[in-house]
Amino acid sequence: xxxxxxxxxxxxxxxERLAQALSEDLSKGSIIVDGTIQRFEFxxxxxxxxxxxxxxxxxxEAETPxxxxxxxxxxxLINDKDGDAWIDMLEDRxxxxxxxxxxxxxxxxxxxKLTHYKLLERFEKNVKGGSHV
Numbered sequence: 044x045x046x047x048x049x050x051x052x053x054x055x056x057x058x059e060r061l062a063q064a065l066s067e068d069l070s071k072g073s074i075i076v077d078g079t080i081q082r083f084e085f086x087x088x089x090x091x092x093x094x095x096x097x098x099x100x101x102x103x104e105a106e107t108p109x110x111x112x113x114x115x116x117x118x119x120l121i122n123d124k125d126g127d128a129w130i131d132m133l134e135d136r137x138x139x140x141x142x143x144x145x146x147x148x149x150x151x152x153x154x155x156k157l158t159h160y161k162l163l164e165r166f167e168k169n170v171k172g173g174s175h176v
Contacts, residue, residue, distance in 0.1 A: 050093040057086040
């Protein structure tokens with residue numbers, strides 16, 4: 044349980060930092076896009092690892108992000124309507140470490156701002172509301 048609490052605390056801090064990055068003015072340059080994507084990567088990593096720890100605590104073995112997402116969906120850590128969107132978010136996360144094209148980076152930035160951040164917020168509410176921490 045202590046591991047879950049620590050991961051949750053780190054996840055909450057990462058969410059705050061991601062929100063801060065998303066509130067920055069894009070006219071400041073590509074550094075804002077790059078920094079936001081990096082914060083998204085870190086936040087997503089903490090989210091799936093937090094879900095994995097909660098699942099493990101409840102006796103569910105899941106080791107890879109894709110399997111963790113599927114099991115988290117089954118156990119209601121991820122909302123019913125959000126399952127496919129989480130897989131899409133995972134795919135975007137996998138793309139981010141290989142982005143060299145500014146247009147592609149902006150496309151993922153927009154998805155982080157419009158969709159992915161909201162998914163992570165709902166996940167946080169489910170974790171907190173489900174008394175997992």
